[in-house]
Amino acid sequence: MTVPVLLFASLRSKHGDCVPVELPANATVGALKSVLRSQGIWVDGARVAVNRAFATDEHTIEQRDEVAVIPPVSGG
Amino acid sequence: MIRLQPEPIDPELIRRSLEGTDAGGVVLFCGEVRAITGEVRTERVVYTAYEPMALAEMERLANEAAERWNARVALVHRLGELRPGDIAVVTAAACAHRAEAFEACRFLIERLKADVPIWKQEFGPDGSVIREGERTVEVENAGEVGG
Numbered sequence: 001m002t003v004p005v006l007l008f009a010s011l012r013s014k015h016g017d018c019v020p021v022e023l024p025a026n027a028t029v030g031a032l033k034s035v036l037r038s039q040g041i042w043v044d045g046a047r048v049a050v051n052r053a054f055a056t057d058e059h060t061i062e063q064r065d066e067v068a069v070i071p072p073v074s075g076g
Numbered sequence: 077m078i079r080l081q082p083e084p085i086d087p088e089l090i091r092r093s094l095e096g097t098d099a100g101g102v103v104l105f106c107g108e109v110r111a112i113t114g115e116v117r118t119e120r121v122v123y124t125a126y127e128p129m130a131l132a133e134m135e136r137l138a139n140e141a142a143e144r145w146n147a148r149v150a151l152v153h154r155l156g157e158l159r160p161g162d163i164a165v166v167t168a169a170a171c172a173h174r175a176e177a178f179e180a181c182r183f184l185i186e187r188l189k190a191d192v193p194i195w196k197q198e199f200g201p202d203g204s205v206i207r208e209g210e211r212t213v214e215v216e217n218a219g220e221v222g223g
Binding site for chain 2: 006008009010012013014043045049052053054068070071072073074075076
């Protein structure tokens with residue numbers, strides 16, 4: 001399945017708003033992270049959000065999920 | 077009141093949103109844009125957010141604080157371009173007594189700074205950096221990173 005992954009902060013400035021990522025069916029967040037790291041689309045301390053909430057590495061990604069990489073935040 | 081807004085923040089409006097006869101202590105924290113960090117001068121900053129998740133996360137923090145300290149709370153963060161001295165964020169808590177109000181307000185700002193997906197891009201005389209937690213990332217093209 002191809003999952004669009006939303007990007008923010010420095011990742012957005014380097015790779016754009018959103019990248020399509022090819023994943024096997026029932027892939028986990030952990031697997032997604034490995035793919036993103038191998039493509040250089042990752043920064044230290046980033047977390048993955050699924051459907052607008054932080055997700056653990058074990059979380060399974062569904063085709064229609066809203067997936068995002070959240071670099072360390074700097075609001076406030 | 078939980079909001080992300082491009083307009084200037086009026087702390088008095090937020091205080092008034094928490095008014096009630098049950099609260100003996102209302103604490104507001106205002107986070108403002110600093111002109112100097114170490115030796116780096118900031119002329120303007122641009123805040124962007126993953127807005128739907130930022131609001132959802134602010135809602136979760138507000139609910140947690142409301143429950144833990146029996147508080148009425150508000151969280152407002154500004155987005156877009158700000159200048160030094162502008163208010164970037166207000167967290168506020170109204171509780172029966174001041175101790176809980178201070179604790180709840182502190183909790184809200186600390187957790188907001190750790191978990192709410194908002195980012196600051198700083199512009200100074202030497203160019204622009206994006207802040208990611210404690211680190212800064214140079215921006216190669218001088219433009220703004222959209223939200």
